[in-house]
Amino acid sequence: MATHPAVVTTAPRAPLSIRHVPTVVCAADEVRVRVDWTATTPFDLHQADGGLVVTHGVLGSSYAGVVIELGVDVRDLSIGSKVFGFGFRGQQEHAFQLFVTVPMYLCGEIPSTIAPSAAVTIPDSFATAVHSVTAALHIPLPWPVPGHPPANADTLILIWGAASSAGTVTLQVLVHWGYRNVLATASPHHHVRLRELGAAAVFDYRDTDCVEQILETARMGRSEAPSIPLVLDCIGSVTGSIRPIARLTEAGTRVAVLLPVVIRAPSTDELPEYAMEVAGKAVFAEGVSVEGVRTHAYLENGELKARMQSEMMPALMAVGAVGPLSSTVVEGASLLERAERALAIMRDGISRQRLVWQVSGEGE
Numbered sequence: 001m002a003t004h005p006a007v008v009t010t011a012p013r014a015p016l017s018i019r020h021v022p023t024v025v026c027a028a029d030e031v032r033v034r035v036d037w038t039a040t041t042p043f044d045l046h047q048a049d050g051g052l053v054v055t056h057g058v059l060g061s062s063y064a065g066v067v068i069e070l071g072v073d074v075r076d077l078s079i080g081s082k083v084f085g086f087g088f089r090g091q092q093e094h095a096f097q098l099f100v101t102v103p104m105y106l107c108g109e110i111p112s113t114i115a116p117s118a119a120v121t122i123p124d125s126f127a128t129a130v131h132s133v134t135a136a137l138h139i140p141l142p143w144p145v146p147g148h149p150p151a152n153a154d155t156l157i158l159i160w161g162a163a164s165s166a167g168t169v170t171l172q173v174l175v176h177w178g179y180r181n182v183l184a185t186a187s188p189h190h191h192v193r194l195r196e197l198g199a200a201a202v203f204d205y206r207d208t209d210c211v212e213q214i215l216e217t218a219r220m221g222r223s224e225a226p227s228i229p230l231v232l233d234c235i236g237s238v239t240g241s242i243r244p245i246a247r248l249t250e251a252g253t254r255v256a257v258l259l260p261v262v263i264r265a266p267s268t269d270e271l272p273e274y275a276m277e278v279a280g281k282a283v284f285a286e287g288v289s290v291e292g293v294r295t296h297a298y299l300e301n302g303e304l305k306a307r308m309q310s311e312m313m314p315a316l317m318a319v320g321a322v323g324p325l326s327s328t329v330v331e332g333a334s335l336l337e338r339a340e341r342a343l344a345i346m347r348d349g350i351s352r353q354r355l356v357w358q359v360s361g362e363g364e
């Protein structure tokens with residue numbers, strides 16, 4: 001059987017290594033993609049340093065590359081099509097390897113105006129944004145997008161951590177569907193950009209009175225309760241987001257937290273500590289609903305399974321409604337070196353950027 005190189009984690013905080021894994025031949029509804037670009041995300045760090053959710057194995061979820069083999073039922077793509085996507089289930093779908101073999105619904109065609117290295121900044125965050133908004137905040141995202149704003153377009157929605165990749169794309173998605181009252185937290189140097197993307201107001205999460213500032217703005221000219229009905233926490237940090245959010249919620253607020261809950265963040269000196277439950281991490285008022293979000297569940301929604309990556313993601317990127325995100329290209333002499341460097345940069349902390357790197361050494 002043919003094999004190809006993949007970047008794997010073997011134990012928490014052990015150096016990454018290269019393993020030769022089977023090159024999977026396409027089933028009828030699948031495509032095989034040569035992965036030219038990938039992006040290292042916090043989830044890779046959670047897995048590599050914390051062994052989160054998975055048994056150690058091939059890392060990576062977002063890929064961009066070229067179709068080199070097609071199943072017999074694949075209609076909309078051809079050999080040579082430039083594609084991108086978010087794969088996360090078995091070994092054959094993870095992105096830190098020379099080839100992925102994925103069903104058509106985990107794959108979209110890259111708009112001709114967008115470089116693969118830019119397209120690869122989007123798939124995992126787009127899936128997270130659409131899943132969080134629909135499944136956790138219970139805001140429908142009808143497709144195609146209706147030409148009029150939704151009836152509840154003025155609902156206040158807070159994105160905590162809007163400079164994160166997931167937060168920025170969620171803001172873009174909500175604004176594109178017509179929501180006009182999205183509040184956001186981020187470091188001050190991102191405020192102008194987030195306002196340009198459509199945030200109604202942006203707050204510095206490091207201000208000691210950040211929660212009071214948000215509540216004052218939310219209550220200005222309004223008497224409804226709760227003051228902020230919907231909150232998406234894109235950070236999941238017990239001290240950095242969940243506890244402050246708990247202070248601004250009231251009976252009736254719905255809070256969605258991107259998992260994992262980070263009890264202690266990874267650093268060069270310490271192993272991380274995570275939890276997959278939000279319960280017990282902060283004191284919420286009675287009547288507040290709090291839910292942890294796992295994007296991997298989005299395939300349970302048949303409509304999104306069929307259309308999110310193959311249709312919605314390319315279409316929204318093509319018209320500039322979503323992405324691409326700011327990015328830094330991580331260089332290195334080998335596949336392993338690029339993967340290790342990107343993970344080390346992620347461990348040191350990044351601000352509003354995706355770390356992208358070449359896998360095959362071809363493309364662009």
Ligand SMILES: NC(=O)c1ccc[n+]([C@@H]2O[C@H](COP(=O)([O-])OP(=O)(O)OC[C@H]3O[C@@H](n4cnc5c(N)ncnc54)[C@H](OP(=O)(O)O)[C@@H]3O)[C@@H](O)[C@H]2O)c1
Pocket residue numbers: 041042043046124125128160161162163164165166167185186187188190205234235236237240241258259260293294295296350351352353
């Ligand atoms: N459960 C899921 O399905 C799912 C899916 C995607 C992501 N996630 C999780 O969500 C988190 C974010 O992922 P990502 O890829 O979007 O991250 P990212 O792009 O790497 O986010 C980095 C940003 O986080 C912001 N940040 C850090 N601490 C903050 C705080 N206390 N309050 C507000 N903002 C803060 C920083 O903002 P400033 O630059 O403004 O300081 C920084 O720019 C990760 O833990 C990830 O694992 C979960």
